[in-house]
Amino acid sequence: MKLYCLSGHPTLPCNVLKFKSTTVMLDCGLDMTSTLNFLPLPLVQSPRLSNLPGWSLKDGNAFLDKELKECSGHVFVDSVPEFCLPETELIDLSTVDVILISNYHCMMALPYITEHTGFTGMVYATEPTVQIGRLLMEELVNFIERVPKAQSASLWKNKDIQRLLPSPLKDAVEVSTWRRCYTMQEVNSALSKIQLVGYSQKIELFGAVQVTPLSSGYALGSSNWIIQSHYEKVSYVSGSSLLTTHPQPMDQASLKNSDVLILTGLTQIPTANPDGMVGEFCSNLALTVRNGGNVLVPCYPSGVIYDLLECLYQYIDSAGLSNIPFYFISPVANSSLEFSQIFAEWLCHNKQTKVYLPEPPFPHAELIQTNKLKHYPSIHGDFSNDFRQPCVVFTGHPSLRFGDVVHFMELWGKSSLNTVIFTEPDFSYLEALAPYQPLAMKCIYCPIDTRLNFIQVSKLLKEVQPLHVVCPEQYTQPPPAQSHRMDLMIDCQPPAMSYRRAEVLALPFKRRYEKIEIMPELADSLVPMEIKPGISLATVSAVLHTKDNKHVLQPPPRPAPPPSGKKRKRASDDIPDCQVLKPLLSGSIPVEQFVQTLEKHGFSDIKVEDTAKGHIVLLQEAETLIQIEEDSTHIICDNDEMLRVRLRDLVLKFLQKF
Amino acid sequence: MDPECSRLLPALCSVLADPRQPVADDTCLEKLLDWFKTISEAGSSLLLLQENPCLVELLFQVLRPQDLSARVLSFSLRLAGIFAAQEDCFQYLEGELLPGLFGEAGPVGQAAWTAPTVRSGWIQGLRSLAQHPSALHFLADCGALDTVFSLQGDSSLFVASAAGQLLAHILGLSMRGPAEGLPSLQAPDWPACAQKIVGHLEESLRSTAPPQVTQALNVLTTTFGHCHSPWTRVLWERLSPLVACLLEEDPLPAAHSLVDLLLSVARSPVLSSDCGLWETLAQTLRHLSPTQAGPLALGILKLQDCPQALRAQAFGVLLQPLACVLKAADQAPGPPGLLEGITGDSVTVDTLLSSKSACAGLLCRTLAHLELLQPLPQRPSPWPQAPLLGAAVTILQFCNGSAAPASNVGGRLCALLAGCVRVQRAALDFLGTLSQETGPQELVTQVFSVLLEHLRSPDSSATVLKKAFQATLRWLLSSPKTPGCCDLDPHTQLFLRELLPVLQKRLCSPCWEVRDSGLEFLTQVTRHWGGQAGFRHVLLTSEVPELAEQLLRDPESYVRASAVTAMGQLSSQGLHATTASPEHPGGQQKSLLVELLRILSEDSEGFPRRAVMQVFTQWLRDGHADVTEDTERFVARVLQAASRDLDWEVRAQGLELALVFLAQTLGQPGSHCPYAVAPPQATLHSPPAQALQALCRVRLFEFAFRALFDCDRPVAQKSCDLLLFLRARTVPHSGPQEAGGSPDVVSVEAALQRWRAGEQGPPLGDLEPETVLAVLRSMDLEGLRGALAESSDHVEESPQSLLQDVLAAVGVLGENQADCY
Secondary structure (H helix, E strand, O other), X not given: XXXXXXXXXXXXXXXXXXXXXXXXXXXXXXEHHHHXXXXXXXXOOOHHHHOOOEOOXXXXXXXXXXXXXXXXXXXXXXXXXXXXXXXXXXOOHHHOOEEEOOOHHHHOOHHHHHHHOOOOOEEEEEHHHHHHHHHHHHXXXXXXXXXXXXXXXXXXXXXXXXXXXXXXXXXXXXXXXXXXOOXXXXXXXXXXXXXXXXXXXXXXXXXOEEEEEEEOOOOOOOEEEEEEOOOOEEEEEEOOOOOOOOEOOOOOHHHOOOOXXXXXXXXXXXXXXXXXXXXXXXXXXXXXXXXXXXXXXXXXXXXXHHHHHHHHHHHHHHOOOOOOOEEEEOOOHHHHHHHHHHOHHHEOHHHHHHHXXXXXXXXXXXXXXXOOEEEEOOOOOHHHHHOOOOOEEEEOOOOOOOOOHHHHHHHHOOOOOOEEEEOOOOOOHHHHHHHHOOXXXXXXXXXXXXXXXXXXXXXXXXXXXXXXXXXXXXXXXXXXXXXXXXXXXXXXXXXXXXXXXXXXXXXXXXXXXXXXXXXXXXXXXXXXXXXXOOEEEOOOOOEEEEEOXXXXXXXXXXXXXXXXXXXXXXXXXXXXXXXXXXXXXEOOOOHHHHHHHHHHOOOOOEEEEEOXXXXXXEEOOOOEEEEEEOOOEEEEOOOOHHHHHHHHHHXXXXXXXX | OOHHHHHHHHHHHHHHHOOOOOOOOHHHHHHHHHHHHHHHHHOOHHHHHHHXXXXXXXXXXXXXXXXXXXXXXXXXXXHHHHHHOOHHHHHHHHOOHHHXXXXXXXXXXXXXXXXXXXXXXXXXXXXXXXXXXXXXHHHHXXXXXXXXXXXXXXXXXXXXXXXXXXXXXXXXXHHOHHHHOOOOOOHHHOOHHHHHHHHXXXXXXXXXXXXXXXXXXXXXXXXXXXOOOOHHHHHHHHHHXXXXXXXXXXXXXXXXXXXXXXXXXXXXXXXXXXXXXXXXXXXXXXXXXXXXHXXXXXXXXXXXXXXXXXXXXXXXXXXXXXXXXXXXXXXXXXOOOHHHHOOOOHHHHHHHHHOHHXXXXXXXXHHHHHHHHOXXXXXXXXXXXXXXXXXXXXXXXXXXXXXXXXXXXXXXXXXXXXXXXXHHHHHHHHHHHHHHOOOOHHHHHHHHHHHHHXXXXXXXXXXXXXXXXXXXXXXXXXXXXXXXXXXXXXXXXXXXXXHHHHHHHHHOOOOHHHHHHHHHHHHXXXXXXXXXXXXXXXXXXXXXXXXXXXXXXXXXXXXXXXHHHHHHHHHHOOOOHHHOOOOOOOHHHHHHHHHHHHHHHHOOOHHHHHHHHHHHHHHHHHOOHHHHOOXXXXXXXXXXXXXXXXXXXXXXXXXXXXXXXXXXXXXXXXXXXXXXXXXXXXXXXXXXXXXXXXXXXXXXXXXXHHHHOOOOHHHHHHHHHHHHHHHHHHHHHOOOOOOOOOHHHHHHHHHHHHHHOOOXXXXXXXXXXXXXXXXXXXXXXXXXXXXXXXXXXXXXXXXXXXHHHHHHHOOOOOHHHOOOO
């Protein structure tokens, strides 16, 4: 069993598991942090961005000044943003049989895999995952395609040139494999390969393994996966949460008794407690708005935003914010808000019960009804008519490199009354802000990551007790910035196996058994013999028939009739010869009784010696030695076959034959 | 006993003795016992029994084989004990009854004995009875002691504990009198009961079963704790070798009880001079685990006369966990102090690192012990203030992950303590206590910075924040003033400038507990520093006052109440009118008054309304500018709102406000605030008639008269006091010509009658001072005060009522007579 690790990002994993005869890809996350190296794509012409000076080498050579721009001491690529794909060279991706998706954040690289690698398999995901994943992809494509950029920079990627660039461009890995965003056509094609599944549904893969999605509690439709055969069980835990937020709670019990547990997608900010961060978010929002400032919340169009809106729903009255407009701007804002209300079966119990009242499960419906929350596909159109300040704007993209957020950063960045509050943990907020410097607006970092923290993981592992844990290497040591925090790493016994990008792990467990079926007529012919109370044995002579990873014992063909002619039929050559089998023996030899029996049969001067493995019975007179061990007995005598046979028969008296 | 009770008693006894009429209510029996106890303490029990033979009959009933309920059986045992506490009565009952009740022939061993209440009654009966030498002989003869011994291990903790206490009591009683002096160590010289008990204790102390050892130690702890006669010294001399043997064992059996015993012995004035005792204590300190040693160390340090070496050892034990923490953070206690010599021993380190709960438990206990020790006069001197401050700060840094661990131990501590709310709370409390004294400036800066970190951190839970606010307040108020200047020192100023944005954010928290703690902090700090220019400046340049005002409309009533108090305080100190224009200096204040009046009349919850009344009373007392502008109108509006309030505390507070107004109007000498600017000199000397008119104008009388018949007693009492005070001040001034009987007086009295009867009735309308005075004169206010002073259930509490209740409950009395409630 092998694990091919195609992504080094612990929360955007992409691993391939070879298990029995199947090749299963676990998630295909897309690392978008590469976009932080690019200049933002402004929705409205930005003189500031277009007038940034080109970057030149120390010696004054300015051949890169078209591709690289300098802003407040940082250098950015002036080109369409590109993404860092999962590793494609480590394994032939056309051999992947199935792709299992855990949640909508972990499928963003899907079009790259399904459309460009010769992939012919099947993709499995839950319905909300697919629908919301589609929204995220649609938003991404829309954000990038609506601001077409003529220029495509590639000169800087040349290895010799890249060495000369300042950090972080100099240290960016595998820039040659970075790719532009996919198209909507590719998205549609990729999504058409997805087969929808429900929690606890068992899906057979070629008869060899069975995969099952389990609720992971992190997002609408998010799952962990069990991949099991009859005797082996691998659990794949990715993006799970034990907090009471909107999704169905995590199913922990089904993860028990795993041979291997692959653990990814833990919280990216282990020191930040989501409750505290929500409090921080609300307080800072209220303080800004009270002073007449605007609040900008760069966010994804689904996920934490539902919880934030719910929290604000309860908070705005107490904070005297009832008259402040909340705007949600995204090409998919409407669909996201509506979708969340219809996936009742994927919601937590409280929200499910609301549906029967009937009430919308999320209170943002009421915010929309009372006009406190308004949503728009973009800043163009209706929004510009309704826009009123001070206000709170939720919009993407959290990287601040594309989407409507770029416009608001340009618009509000100059005033210290305004605040940008980062709630998504995927991007470093300082790096995200770099191309907007110098910035007067206040920046608050309240990352809300509801995924498992290390305390919860250690409790989970204690409860489900997997034999082996496999996880990204980042989880096996404290975070570099807090090297003394030994509590911020996975602590389990035996220690977790770690992986990094482009590594192949041989998983530390051997398959020992395979299930074989016996045909009824064969089973009928067996005559079991009880060798111990409760244990019966029978010898089986059969033909092992293997097809589609299923093994069946069939009755042996009848012995061919004696040849009628002298000439043997060719056909009978194919039939294996059924030799007369020696009887099988079982049982153990009680030494004392054996010695008594020997004495009865005239042997004298018997001496018994205990050895590490059993006993040695010495017949001193006959110069013979009987070595009795757990699984073998040897009679060593000097060329006296008669004696040997006599002794053998005495030994056999103590054993059962069948 | 009054005749009516005597009349009812036979019926009661026959009801109790009748198994077919079960007494449903346990509390009745308890009340009956209390009553009998009071009677027997006041007079002769013998006489009582002779006058009421039914009581003895009742006790005899118990001896007959019948199915008496367990609770009646228990009651009878306790009753017999109460009577037999007097020696003559004991002799009267001794013949057949007492052996039948408490001897082997009694309930012991019978089916009823399985009920814990019967065993408990048996023990309590004996406990009451054992008061005189005759009782001792009885105890020795009837074999009860053996039963008491066995009851020490009873499954019911109440019974087991009572058995232990009974043994201590009997031991003390038997050593009284002839053996009072100094008996020899030899057993034969001791009274029989004492011999038996001491023998039993010795045997238990030698036992290998920890529960038996614990029982013996508990009996001894009670004995040495309560009895300080010279014989206890002999007892200790006899038993201390056995106790010393216990110390040899590993693990130490019954460590907690042993600590209690040793401390009890050490506190005893007859024993504490014993040198061997100090050695035993020192040895015990060495043997106990760090968790067990804490209470003993604290106990030793609380002792008045104790050798210095032992105190040092005990303090060392107490400080050890903190020394470990400091060492783990590589903060070898730099500043000179006691911690210097103490290096955390390996056992303490092991305990700290064994698990999260053990670590938190040991640290919390240590901090709590030191917190108790800090204010005591006998605390160790010099007090290691600086290392303790350092330790508290370091613990807090470990908890929020900001400490830099210097070793593996530190790394492990960091992992165990990160985010541990329990330890954070304890450490913040302790840090607050340490504010009584200051420390090196560098450390004080660290204290403020760690407090600020906790106040600022989004991860601080609501309770941690509350404690952090409290500790901050204590440190702020204890911070030194700049010499020669009455304003705050620069460090404090700087801290305040950083603190207020945090407070601002906390006042916007979605968690109401946090908003509430923030407001409480604001109130307190303003109360103390409202006059300090530095504080005023920082506060007024922040948004805190506006945010506090906004919280007057918070959805949570507790927060509204705290906001009312905070705003009242800010306004009193003139810290609210920030945006008022120079032409209308009172503009903002007015709106606050209106807002508070709105809360008083409209808020659906009691807490904010009570808070408003308190603020208004304080404003009136202090002569708040907005009140003095038109005091009468203010008082009239407040009283009108308060009189309609459904919350009795609001009405009571209304009377408090009325009293302040009264005192100011009539010129009460020594009024609540002698320095108040409010009552102008003219009012003090104004003729009472004029003053009375002012009181009439604000309708104070109607408010007070209505309150006089309030269904809530405290309100009525307060009103009664107010009117009595008023009468004392005014009636001597009024002439005899103002006699009652005028039509006005009659109508007022009629209204009072209606109110007394619980009817609402129309308002009194405008009253003339003469009418009021006439009504005041005619009222029996003293009588009313007397009636109100009786508890409202004094009628129902009488023994007669009690007897009637019991009888009514089983239907012996007719229904009409039943005092049902």
